[in-house]
Amino acid sequence: MVLVGKNGAGTYGNINVNPSVGGGASANLEGIYEADGAFSDGIGSTQLWLRGSLIAYGGVNLQRNLGSTNSTTPAELFEFAPDQTLMYPSVLGTRDLNWKEVAP
Numbered sequence: 001m002v003l004v005g006k007n008g009a010g011t012y013g014n015i016n017v018n019p020s021v022g023g024g025a026s027a028n029l030e031g032i033y034e035a036d037g038a039f040s041d042g043i044g045s046t047q048l049w050l051r052g053s054l055i056a057y058g059g060v061n062l063q064r065n066l067g068s069t070n071s072t073t074p075a076e077l078f079e080f081a082p083d084q085t086l087m088y089p090s091v092l093g094t095r096d097l098n099w100k101e102v103a104p
Contacts, residue, residue, distance in 0.1 A: 001088070004035040013037030013058065019044030022064070027051035032084055041076060049077045052084040 006013035013036035021028050023046040030051045033039065039056035041048050043063045054060065064075035 001032045002034070004037070006036045015039045015056065017041045017048065019046075022046035022048045024049075027079065030081070030084070032088065047073060047075055047077060049079065051079040052081045054078065 019042035038058035040061040
């Protein structure tokens with residue numbers, strides 16, 4: 001799991017993937033990725049395969065180009081992985097609140 005937030009000055013908060021990440025017979029990135037800024041996969045000519053979830057409040061920049069194989073193969077492949085969601089630590093999720101009104 002990757003969480004990226006902005007600092008006090010409002011900068012950073014981006015996830016930038018190196019263009020050399022990609023290719024192969026299995027997922028290149030696996031997990032839950034959340035960024036306050038943008039997610040950029042880098043200008044490259046290999047397919048990026050992300051298995052899991054991606055949230056980027058500043059937008060998603062898909063920059064890969066496979067050239068002539070673009071018509072048959074996607075440059076970016078996003079595979080939903082429910083097991084990643086099930087492995088999310090419960091301590092980071094919502095918490096139960098017990099609300100009790102007390103007479104003054």
